[in-house]
Amino acid sequence: MDRFVIVLAAGQGTRMKSKLYKVLHRVCGKAMVNHVVSQAEKLQPEKIITIVGFGADAVKEELGLKTEYVLQEQQLGTGHAVLQTEKLLAGKKGTTVVLSGDAPLLTSATLEALFADHQENHRSATILTATAPNPSGYGRIIRDELGNVLKIVEQKDATAEEAAVTEINTGTYCFDNEWLFKALSEVRTDNAQGEYYLTDVVEILQAQGEIVGAYKMSNFDESMGVNDRVALAAATKVMQRRINEEHMRNGVTFYDPERTYVEADVKIGADTVIEGGVSLRGTTTIGADCVITAGSDLRDAIIDDQVIVKSSNIEESHVLAGSDIGPYAHLRPASTVGPNVHIGNFVEVKKATIHQGTKVGHLTYVGDATLGENINVGCGTVFVNYDGKNKHHTNVGDNVFIGCNANLVAPLEIAKNSFIAAGSTITNDVPEDALAIARAHQENKLAYAKKLPYHKD
Structure with missing residues (x-):
């Protein structure tokens, strides 16, 4: 019928x-x-x-x-x-x-x-x-x-x-x-x-x-019909319990399901561990054997197998297998990370692709960039992508070493196997196997510090 x-x-x-x-x-x-x-x-x-x-x-x-x-x-x-x-x-x-x-x-x-x-x-x-x-x-x-x-x-x-x-x-x-x-x-x-x-x-x-x-x-x-905000909250609580129970029955571990917010269209693979205080939103998909720790917020993200996300925000980005993110990292939209990439604490990535084995340890901004394999990005590095009107792209080749506190002013091409000295502001392309140094010459004025008002004898 x-x-x-x-x-x-x-x-x-x-x-x-x-x-x-x-x-x-x-x-x-x-x-x-x-x-x-x-x-x-x-x-x-x-x-x-x-x-x-x-x-x-x-x-x-x-x-x-x-x-x-x-x-x-x-x-x-x-x-x-x-x-x-x-x-x-x-x-x-x-x-x-x-x-x-x-x-x-x-x-x-x-x-x-x-x-x-x-x-x-x-x-x-x-x-x-x-x-x-x-x-x-x-x-x-x-x-x-x-x-x-x-x-x-x-x-x-x-x-x-x-x-x-x-x-x-x-x-x-x-x-x-x-x-x-x-x-x-x-x-x-x-x-x-x-x-x-x-x-x-x-x-x-x-x-x-x-x-x-x-x-x-x-x-x-x-x-339950919803006529006001009180009923809306009650319905959300019931739906959340239903969603989380379904994931748990499918092999996902929730440390604290009452404090874990998972939206209706989220998918999670077996043997993944989700700690309390995590929010998974939109069409987020998480693979198997992952760990998502407390305080993480993922929206429309794709997380492949065996990824660790520590107290970080990921929006409309893809993290490939074996990578780890955070703590306190932020992947903004259109970023692709991995496989086996390390994104450390207080790192922000936006509209960037970071290839296998690269490490971006801490306190760094990577925007509008393509990074090759096995690159080390030193602490405090800034990919300077915005000139006040337009965004520009930076390409970094395989096996590059970028020293701490480097400013990479786009558009820029940094060829493979090159070295960026710490404290440099790089405005010109860097050839393969080159060492790029762009910093002021140091001058020491002997005994001058004694003239300063805060000097202590």
Whole structure:
């Protein structure tokens, strides 16, 4: 039987108190609505249709071609939102699931179970429910004495007795697609909000003798909807625990998973060790047998096998196998390091390629440069790449020795096997096997120090 998915993502989310539309707020690096659509894709539906309204262009930019879109110009309720898909879905045979774009924790496994329960019981509608420790704010599931679902009552419309019910509506539903649109045409606005409630479809279907039921999921956390920053933080905590547990089950060691932030699209190889206080963001990929120590922050980085990163920042850069970075190094975008390269403490690398066996020990800036193999870069070296208007490149050949406190003023070619004397400012190309010295001649003025006011006898 064909499956269809509708994602509700038209609301502004005023309780977020943000310029960013609610469904675009991120949970572990991924917009909430993108989490929802990603799980929906695993169901392999015929169509995914996202209802957009406020921030429509931004939602479309986030989701791209993963979904079709329908615009809800006026926010007149969830029933009205689903009705906007009528031209795309009405008359089609199959099952439609309706999802909330602000419920990022729902999994495809739960949705598959919902579909199965719906079809096995030959229902026209199945509500996904959960037992809430604190049901305040949720719609309540009202059953008869035999346990059959009678209706869903929204918080604002609930009596005291109904408000005491702890089984809640998660905002996710399965419908026979043809019956869904028949019932939507009968929904009215006689409620506290003056809106077209999707939940009213339940009573309409029952009145017509259709089978309506509920599937209660075991994990309440999955039902969490995000309406404010407090709920956003809670959802992030749950998602973080889920992500880290998956990595640990796949062979990654976390010293302190509660203090390790890993975003949804990060990949980590087996036998890698991640210390507490580490942040792994974006599309970062880490190979096997690596060590990432406390305080490291990696974004969109590629880290090959057997790399050690000590308390360092790496952005949009590639570190090849066997290299070590830090402590307190910073690889800025478009840098490639390794294999077997050493980048030491307080070294900054930007838009540079550093080849095998080269060592950049400490207190050095390498920008807009290509370094060959087995180079030693002395402490305090600066690749002077900026003339105030344009950036310029420096090429350093294999086996070059660069002494401490050297300034390499680009554009510059330093040929292989050459030597840069400590304290030199190099402005001209250096030939192969040459020694380059560019520093002022030293002059000692005997006994002159005695004339200085801070001299001590």
